[in-house]
Amino acid sequence: MTGALFKANFWSTDILSTVGYDCLIQHLNNGRKNCKEFEDFLKERASIEEKYGKDLLNLSRKKPCGQSEINTLKRALEVFKQQVDNVAQCHIQLAQTLREEARKMEEFREKQKLQRKKTEILMDAVHKQKSLQFKKTMDAKKTYEQKCRDKDEAEQAVHRSANLVNPKQQEKLFVKLATSKTAVEDSDKTYMMHISTLDKIREDWQSEHIKACEMFEAQECERINFFRNALWLHVNQLSQQCVTSDDMYEEVRKSLEACSIEKDIAFFVNHRKTGQTPPAPIMYENFYCPQKNTASQGKAPGPNLARRGPLPVPRSTPDDQDYSLVNDYSLIYQ
Template sequence: MRGAYFKESFWTTDITSTLGYDTLLQHMNDGRKNCKEFEDFLKERAAIEERYGKDLVNLTKKKSCGQTEINTLKRALDAFKQQIDNIGQCHIQLAQTLREEAKRMEEFRERQKAERKKIETIMDSIHKQRQLQYKRTVDSKKMYEQRCREKDEAEMNVSRCNKNNMNQKQQDKIYAKLAHSKVTAEDADKTYQQNINQLDKVREEWQKEHIMACMFFENQEWDRINYYRNAVWTHVNQLSQQCVVVDGICEEVRKTLEGCIIEKDIEHFTEGHKTGDKPPAPIPYENFYNNVRSTTPVIRRAPLQSASMVPDDPAYAAVGGFSAYQ
């Protein structure tokens, strides 16, 4: 069981006070502001998602990724770039979805504002009427009390007149004033009572309207909190779904990478680019002087060589650390 309702909790004992109503109205305006803040949050998040998505799409178009790779690894990298593009498109789509959610929040907020405006107009009118009638009642009460005092004063004058010797003219004047004061006092009394009755009618009408306004505000607040809660719930569901979609996209990349077989890629490259299956033959040593044909003996200074480094050739003789051509 609920223990507190708006219609039971926002009253004051002062008939002219609007404190309870003003408190409710401030709370409703704060609720509308909170909805606007979430709406702006969704719009900003949408802008971020759109920028991120477009950056991912542009990245796949402008930047190379394994451009010279071949065979199964190339197919995996091509799939990787395509799926990154798909992720970018998902973020762009999410941005559009978030803008639609922000638009729905805006429509809800404006609808509640328009509905509440009707109640506020009625309450403003009844408050003015109540204030005006209360002022009339207070003024009529003051007038009534003033006329009563005047009548009492006139009666006292008549009493004094009877005790004192006054001429007939003075007595007639005092009695006439008494008669007039009685009439004005009775008129003031009637006016005062009429204003009291009218104020009571206004008070009853105001209380009825105040109860209706409280019930309306409470229903609106119920709807607002429920809508706000569901909007946030929807938002996080959209983000979760985005993660599921992105995970599915990444799974496609993982599948292509599972199909990347290192042996096949190496074999594919080897078969497509092989240049021969025989290595080069050893390069033989060629003595420069064996190719020289000269009639004049030439003596050449050569570096010291160990016995194992001197060629087995009769044309050479080691003399004093020099090799001389014989």
């Protein structure tokens, strides 16, 4: 595992190069972008779940579904509508849960951004200081090399003027040589001072780079773990939604198992029956026949009675007191 550490694999032989650091920053930026994409995904999924839940709720509460059904099947339909309502509420609740998870992802992303910002500011300052000191060192090196060339030329001039008889000219050459030697010594000291300063800055930068690598690696481990757990939790929430919905639909299946065809038929018959006697046949009636069927059409016939014949002839005269009797039946109240 030590071979895969950030601090061991993101360097460059060029002291001015920041390719390793830039590579890490790009990777962390991509990780933050991925978190933002998942956060947006959760928000979008939440909107879909909420819309579906509300649409399902409206369907359950406003759309008729066997509203004129009776008895056990009616109770099963009531359970069905109630459980569909419950499933809709679960989807709305899931939408709220997903928004909460998206909020947690946003908070995590912003927390890592703030933590990283401190390290990035420090590293930017170290990089700038290192580059500036490197430039000063290279300028001091150029000055030192130029002074050395000037000294070498002054020495060659002195050697060439050894055979000259003009002492004044020789004196000038010696003065120039002495001056160039002094300049070389001064520039050498300056150059060495800048080298020493650059080396100290390099060591400080190297130390800060290692710390930044360790910090970035810790953040990346935390981000991967958080992202993985968030995705795992999201899938579990979706699975739980399916399980919860299935439990609710199981209640509908149970209510349907309790539905009895015989009971529903008997219930309908007992509460809506209209009678047990069918209508009598309609009899033929001849217009010219003296005897007609007086039974009303569509009604059950009464007792089969023959038509009444003519009145009996009284056995006594109107003056007789028994005139009011007809076959022993009196028309006078007794």
